[in-house]
Amino acid sequence: SDDAWMRDIGPTFVRHPRGEVRAVDWIFNAWGGLNGGLYHPWDADDRVAQRVAHSLDMARYRAPLVLEGGAIHVDGEGTCLSTEACLLNPNRNPHLARRALEAALRDYLGVSTIVWLGRGLLHDETSGHIDNLCCFLRPGVVALAWSEDPHDAQHAISREALARLQRARDAHGRALEIIKLPIPQRPVMMSPIEAAGVAPARGTQARPAGARLAASYVNFLICNGAVILPTFGDPHDDRARAILAEQFPERAIRQVPGREILYGGGNVHCITQQQPAAG
Numbered sequence: 001s002d003d004a005w006m007r008d009i010g011p012t013f014v015r016h017p018r019g020e021v022r023a024v025d026w027i028f029n030a031w032g033g034l035n036g037g038l039y040h041p042w043d044a045d046d047r048v049a050q051r052v053a054h055s056l057d058m059a060r061y062r063a064p065l066v067l068e069g070g071a072i073h074v075d076g077e078g079t080c081l082s083t084e085a086c087l088l089n090p091n092r093n094p095h096l097a098r099r100a101l102e103a104a105l106r107d108y109l110g111v112s113t114i115v116w117l118g119r120g121l122l123h124d125e126t127s128g129h130i131d132n133l134c135c136f137l138r139p140g141v142v143a144l145a146w147s148e149d150p151h152d153a154q155h156a157i158s159r160e161a162l163a164r165l166q167r168a169r170d171a172h173g174r175a176l177e178i179i180k181l182p183i184p185q186r187p188v189m190m191s192p193i194e195a196a197g198v199a200p201a202r203g204t205q206a207r208p209a210g211a212r213l214a215a216s217y218v219n220f221l222i223c224n225g226a227v228i229l230p231t232f233g234d235p236h237d238d239r240a241r242a243i244l245a246e247q248f249p250e251r252a253i254r255q256v257p258g259r260e261i262l263y264g265g266g267n268v269h270c271i272t273q274q275q276p277a278a279g
Contacts (some may be wrong), residue, residue, distance in 0.1 A: 001040070001044050001045045001047075001048050002041070002042065002044050002045055002201075003030075003039070003045050004158075004264070004271055005068075005070075005264075005266055005270050005271055006048075006071040006271060006272060006273040007068070007131070007266070007269060007270045007272060007273050008028065008068035008069050008070050008093060008126075008270065009028050009045040009046070009048040009049065009068075010022055010048055010049055010052055010069065010273040011023035011025055011049040011052050011053055011060070012024040012026065012069050012072070012109070012161050013155050013273075013274070013275050013276055014108070014109065014110060015276055015278070019278055019279045020059070020216060020278060021058065021275070021276055021277070021278045022058060022061065023049060023052065023053040023056075023058050023059070023060045023061070023063045024049075024058045024060075024061050024063055024108050024109070025049035025050055025053065025060050025061065025063065026049070026065055026066070026067040026068065026069070027046065027063070027064070027065060027066045027067070028042060028046040028048075028049075028066070028068065029042060029046075029066050029091075029092075029202050030045070030186045031068065031125070031126045031127060032084065032089070032091035032092070033066075033091055035090070035091040036091050036127070037091070037214065038125060038265070039201070040254050045156060051060075054225045061108060063104065063108045064104070065092075065093055065096075065101070065104050066092040066093050066107075067092070067093075068126065068129065068131070069089065069131075069273065070126060070130070070131040070266070070269070070270055071083070071086045071087055071126070071130060072087075072105070072109070073130050073131060073134065073135045073136055073227070074109060074111060074136070075136040075138070075139040075140075075170065075171075075210075076139065077139045077170070077171055077184040077191060078110070078111050078112045078113060078170075078171030078172070079111060079112075079113045079114075079115060079136075079139070079171045080105055080109055080111040080113070080114045080115070081114075081115050081117065081130050081134055081135070081136070081142070082105075082115075082116060082117070082130050083112060083116070083118065083119065083120050083127075083128045083129070083130050083133065084116050084117070084118055084119075084122050085119045085127055085128035085184075086117060086120060086126060086127040086128045086129055086130070087101060088101070089127045091127070092127075102114050111171065112121060113169070113170055113171040114166070114176070115132060115165070115166070115168045115170070115176075117130065117133065117160075117161045117164050117165070117212075118160050118161065118164065119157050119158075119160065119161075120132060120133050120157075121133045121145055121154065121155040121157070121183075121210070121212045121214045121216050121218075122152075122153050122214065123211075123212050124211065124265075125214070125265050126265070128143065129181075129220070129238035129270075131219060131269045131270065132145065132214055132216045132218060132266075132267075132270075133145050133157075133159060133161060133216070133218060134165070134218065135218050135220075135269075137179060137247050137248070139170070139172075139174075140170060140172075140174045140175070140176060140177060141163060141177045141179065141247070142176050142177070142178055142179065143179045143180075143181045143218055143243075143244075143247075144158060144161055144162060144165065144178055144179070144180055144181065144218070145158060145160050145179060145181055145182075145183050145216045145218045146162075146180035146182050146183065147182070147183050148182070151226075152187075152231050153263070153265070157193045160177060162180075164180070164277070165178050171235040176247045177245060178244065179209050181217050181218055181240055181243055181244075182217070182239055182240065182264065183216055183218075183236070184215050184232045184234040184236050184237075185219070185234055185235045185236045186233050186234055186235075187212050187215075188212065188213045188215035188234070188259065188262065189210060189211065189212055190207055190208065190210060190211045190212075190213060190263070191209060191210055191211070192210075193206055194209070194211040194263065195207055195209035195211075196209075198263055211242060211274035213262045213263075213264055213265075214262070214265070215230075215232050215234075215259075215267075216243075216267070217229060217230065217236070217240035217269035218269075219266065219268055219269040219270060220268055220269060221268050221269050221272050221274070222248075222251070223272070223274060225251055225252060226251050226252045226253070227244055227248050227251050227254065227256050228254050228263065228268050228272075229241060229244060229253055229254065229256070229268070230255075230256060230257070230258025230262075230268045231255045231256065231257055231258055231266045232258055232259055232262075233257075233259065237255065241253050241255060256268065
């Protein structure tokens with residue numbers, strides 16, 4: 001492959017009613033193809049999901065949708081979260097109206113309800129993946145990236161998302177409990193030394209000094225017995241850990257440095273892909 005973001009280039013795993021785990025292989029076009037995409041060529045990355053499924057001797061569905069795994073979050077009980085800015089962007093599936101796209105998500109993910117938020121996290125260059133803005137902590141409960149600073153452009157995005165979540169109902173008709181997870185207190189900016197230390201590959205966009213990065217504690221991974229949470233050397237690192245420790249009392253909260261991962265545009269959730277057990 002030409003990239004490391006397994007969330008987006010790898011398969012989305014689904015479990016068949018009989019307990020068998022299968023792989024959904026979405027079309028990948030580097031977050032927009034020739035209309036705003038982040039690099040080219042991307043054909044090797046588009047083959048990763050197929051190769052993963054083959055290596056696992058796993059049944060695979062090749063979905064006729066341009067979609068990245070970071071663009072969806074599901075609760076395992078029939079509800080899917082996504083953003084209009086990403087999935088309805090004309091650089092993904094311009095031939096599909098919202099209803100057709102929703103029908104495809106229901107078909108391939110086994111969901112019945114799609115909750116749409118508007119924009120993604122500020123400066124998220126994927127067009128606004130949901131996994132940087134909002135995620136399920138468990139069915140009926142979501143974490144939302146939150147800014148208390150009315151002078152920060154993220155504040156308006158978070159408030160807009162909050163209003164939509166407050167109106168939403170999940171697949172079981174429940175109102176959502178919303179846990180506000182603060183973004184870093186200080187905007188995470190690319191320093192001149194960091195920018196000079198990143199060697200751009202041919203066909204990619206540069207990461208200039210002074211660029212604000214899309215830092216979010218929502219971009220964590222739930223795994224066996226633990227939650228892997230990125231840190232940014234920020235006062236809110238501890239606050240985010242405390243919030244998630246309260247939400248996941250049965251799991252260890254393991255913090256890992258996230259700044260270096262963020263140079264590439266994503267974080268812990270973006271660079272991983274969980275595989276559920278069969279049964």
